[in-house]
Amino acid sequence: MTTTHDPDRLARAYLSRVLCRPDRRVGALIGEVGAQEAARAIRDGMASTEISGRTAARAEIDTAAADLDAIAAMGGRFVIPEDDEWPQWRLLGFDRLDRVDDAAPIGLWVRGGRSLADLTERAVAVVGTRAASEYGAHVTAQLAGDLAADGWTIVSGAAFGIDAAAHRGALGVGGVTVAVLACGVDRAYPSGHARLLTSIARDGAIVSEYPPGTTPARHRFLARNRLVAGVSDGVVVVEAGWRSGAHNTAGWGRRLGRVVMAVPGPVTSAASVGCNRLIRENEAILVGSATDVAELVAPLGSVSRDDAAVVRDTDVLSGETLLVYEALPAHETCSPLELSRESGVRIENVRAVLPLLELEGFVAGEDAGWRRVR
Amino acid sequence: MTTTHDPDRLARAYLSRVLCRPDRRVGALIGEVGAQEAARAIRDGMASTEISGRTAARAEIDTAAADLDAIAAMGGRFVIPEDDEWPQWRLLGFDRLDRVDDAAPIGLWVRGGRSLADLTERAVAVVGTRAASEYGAHVTAQLAGDLAADGWTIVSGAAFGIDAAAHRGALGVGGVTVAVLACGVDRAYPSGHARLLTSIARDGAIVSEYPPGTTPARHRFLARNRLVAGVSDGVVVVEAGWRSGAHNTAGWGRRLGRVVMAVPGPVTSAASVGCNRLIRENEAILVGSATDVAELVAPLGSVSRDDAAVVRDTDVLSGETLLVYEALPAHETCSPLELSRESGVRIENVRAVLPLLELEGFVAGEDAGWRRVR
Numbered sequence: 103m104t105t106t107h108d109p110d111r112l113a114r115a116y117l118s119r120v121l122c123r124p125d126r127r128v129g130a131l132i133g134e135v136g137a138q139e140a141a142r143a144i145r146d147g148m149a150s151t152e153i154s155g156r157t158a159a160r161a162e163i164d165t166a167a168a169d170l171d172a173i174a175a176m177g178g179r180f181v182i183p184e185d186d187e188w189p190q191w192r193l194l195g196f197d198r199l200d201r202v203d204d205a206a207p208i209g210l211w212v213r214g215g216r217s218l219a220d221l222t223e224r225a226v227a228v229v230g231t232r233a234a235s236e237y238g239a240h241v242t243a244q245l246a247g248d249l250a251a252d253g254w255t256i257v258s259g260a261a262f263g264i265d266a267a268a269h270r271g272a273l274g275v276g277g278v279t280v281a282v283l284a285c286g287v288d289r290a291y292p293s294g295h296a297r298l299l300t301s302i303a304r305d306g307a308i309v310s311e312y313p314p315g316t317t318p319a320r321h322r323f324l325a326r327n328r329l330v331a332g333v334s335d336g337v338v339v340v341e342a343g344w345r346s347g348a349h350n351t352a353g354w355g356r357r358l359g360r361v362v363m364a365v366p367g368p369v370t371s372a373a374s375v376g377c378n379r380l381i382r383e384n385e386a387i388l389v390g391s392a393t394d395v396a397e398l399v400a401p402l403g404s405v406s407r408d409d410a411a412v413v414r415d416t417d418v419l420s421g422e423t424l425l426v427y428e429a430l431p432a433h434e435t436c437s438p439l440e441l442s443r444e445s446g447v448r449i450e451n452v453r454a455v456l457p458l459l460e461l462e463g464f465v466a467g468e469d470a471g472w473r474r475v476r
Numbered sequence: 477m478t479t480t481h482d483p484d485r486l487a488r489a490y491l492s493r494v495l496c497r498p499d500r501r502v503g504a505l506i507g508e509v510g511a512q513e514a515a516r517a518i519r520d521g522m523a524s525t526e527i528s529g530r531t532a533a534r535a536e537i538d539t540a541a542a543d544l545d546a547i548a549a550m551g552g553r554f555v556i557p558e559d560d561e562w563p564q565w566r567l568l569g570f571d572r573l574d575r576v577d578d579a580a581p582i583g584l585w586v587r588g589g590r591s592l593a594d595l596t597e598r599a600v601a602v603v604g605t606r607a608a609s610e611y612g613a614h615v616t617a618q619l620a621g622d623l624a625a626d627g628w629t630i631v632s633g634a635a636f637g638i639d640a641a642a643h644r645g646a647l648g649v650g651g652v653t654v655a656v657l658a659c660g661v662d663r664a665y666p667s668g669h670a671r672l673l674t675s676i677a678r679d680g681a682i683v684s685e686y687p688p689g690t691t692p693a694r695h696r697f698l699a700r701n702r703l704v705a706g707v708s709d710g711v712v713v714v715e716a717g718w719r720s721g722a723h724n725t726a727g728w729g730r731r732l733g734r735v736v737m738a739v740p741g742p743v744t745s746a747a748s749v750g751c752n753r754l755i756r757e758n759e760a761i762l763v764g765s766a767t768d769v770a771e772l773v774a775p776l777g778s779v780s781r782d783d784a785a786v787v788r789d790t791d792v793l794s795g796e797t798l799l800v801y802e803a804l805p806a807h808e809t810c811s812p813l814e815l816s817r818e819s820g821v822r823i824e825n826v827r828a829v830l831p832l833l834e835l836e837g838f839v840a841g842e843d844a845g846w847r848r849v850r
Contacts, residue, residue, distance in 0.1 A: 122820040156820040237742055321802040366740030366752055368611055369764030378740055382762040388755050390743030
């Protein structure tokens with residue numbers, strides 16, 4: 103092909119293939135020297151020992167131009183942070199974490215016409231076990247359908263069972279849904295879902311951080327789960343066995359400060375063991391309907407509640423806002439500096455967040471400092 | 477009859493009939509002047525205005541001796557705080573509360589041969605809706621049966637539905653169960669449970685704070701719920717509708733500092749709405765089995781956990797070891813070179829890590845390459 107590719111895009115496409123897994127050190131390197139320099143350093147074995155350790159085995163594979171041609175040929179694109187549609191504010195969550203795999207993607211391979219930023223502006227992940235029960239499939243379709251009808255994008259992983267029911271539930275009401283894959287977006291995985299994936303791409307998107315041709319592998323499913331949570335306001339697990347990928351997605355949701363929710367089920371059902379456990383261990387909030395979910399994930403004040411039930415609910419807070427709020431003692435006042443110390447949030451961010459919390463009625467500023475409003 | 481009754485018992489029997497509802501001011505009066513003086517003051521209209529306001533209409537009804545004769549005639553007894561079998565330490569919980577109806581009973585009318593203190597030493601209340609589903613009845617029988625087999629007394633209210641399933645679950649394993657009634661213990665209520673009540677009294681007890689002949693009434697059910705929680709270590713709600721007496725029992729459990737638990741159910745089932753709500757609102761801890769319940773109500777260290785649950789857990793792996801392990805496909809063998817490509821770990825490190833993984837039983841080396849062990 104003769105297409106000329108943007109050099110940053112080319113560099114990131116290269117990195118997307120060479121990096122087999124998320125690595126925040128590579129993100130940091132890009133932040134320092136730019137994508138092109140980072141790609142060059144890795145290709146030439148000049149990056150840090152840690153990065154080289156992870157990339158040396160694949161550093162010579164450079165199919166970037168061919169990959170970009172391939173994605174274009176199938177009507178898709180490779181979205182990078184420099185693009186307007188990059189879901190920037192969503193993926194910022196990864197910056198606050200600190201494990202090596204707590205990294206935003208290098209870029210996203212996408213099929214589907216709409217802007218990723220738009221698609222993920224109001225998004226809820228609905229996930230669960232492949233071995234869904236009739237109950238789970240029913241509840242998923244209802245929940246996803248109701249949320250999608252209310253304008254929420256339904257994000258899931260296109261797997262059998264709950265994932266498929268979530269995508270179908272959204273499609274069934276003419277809603278929008280996004281599938282995040284653990285393989286290239288050119289691959290129909292599972293193959294039984296080829297038709298479903300085509301429908302998803304029509305009004306929504308199929309997204310992957312892996313270049314075309316990548317096959318699914320266990321570690322990619324785990325990294326995929328991080329993106330499912332990463333692009334969503336909240337994660338709903340509808341059914342999950344004792345050990346389930348959905349737990350992993352829920353864990354990512356928790357770490358990213360997303361609202362993590364689970365649908366309870368019969369204690370006699372193996373498919374509900376995982377959800378009941380998440381709820382029992384306070385790792386997820388019990389939800390039973392789209393209304394429950396919307397109340398938890400909607401931006402403050404955007405859900406009209408029954409006036410009788412107007413409770414100022416800190417569940418609507420997340421990220422640094424929540425950290426700052428929680429750092430406030432129940433009955434005393436605090437200075438921004440004390441709050442920064444207590445919450446671990448930078449002082450300038452504490453100062454930025456407090457007026458917002460006050461506006462929403464959570465805190466009040468007084469001469470002596472800030473205090474909670476009850 | 478010619479029986480001579482203990483004057484304190486007679487005084488409390490009188491008060492038990494005159495007081496239509498729990499009243500801590502009467503308890504306080506008894507504490508100050510003794511039961512006999514308190515009874516006299518109330519009978520003569522000399523008690524405080526508040527107490528008189530509640531007792532004046534019935535103060536002249538003195539059937540105490542006849543009531544004591546009646547309970548004796550049916551092989552029962554009226555237990556008062558002066559008796560050794562009074563569940564003293566259980567009912568102390570009421571002393572810490574402060575609403576007017578937060579009162580320990582004046583005395584307890586009992587059918588059944590065993591000591592009340594013994595019966596309630598290790599006791600769990602299992603309660604729920606009359607409109608139980610098949611699921612609820614099944615879980616209740618299992619839960620109550622397992623707890624009873626483990627030596628727990630099952631306390632409930634002898635109502636249709638969950639209550640009956642709880643009593644029967646205990647009886648079915650030769651366990652002990654206590655029914656707390658909202659009417660006199662001479663009455664079979666509901667009448668369909670006459671035979672069940674007889675079985676309950678055989679090894680357990682039927683208990684009421686109302687004298688023989690008292691008919692059930694709404695306020696008595698609420699007061700009864702307070703006693704169900706009052707004599708138990710914890711309260712399990714198995715199924716409950718949106719508004720249910722079981723909520724009231726759970727509320728009493730919470731106020732008394734008991735462990736309040738609920739069994740989740742399908743979000744599509746009206747019979748589980750109340751339980752799911754209790755859990756969602758953090759008013760009850762989710763439980764699914766007798767083991768869950770015992771872990772919460774048993775004194776620390778008295779529950780032995782199943783050693784069989786030791787699973788080879790990849791959570792113990794980390795760093796490159798985990799990367800290499802995860803790069804292994806589930807059902808195929810791989811060469812170290814393939815593993816290096818897939819995992820991004822340097823080939824020499826892959827070669828170093830594989831024998832360690834084999835030693836730990838995670839992988840096995842074969843002629844064709846390395847594979848996972850399950």
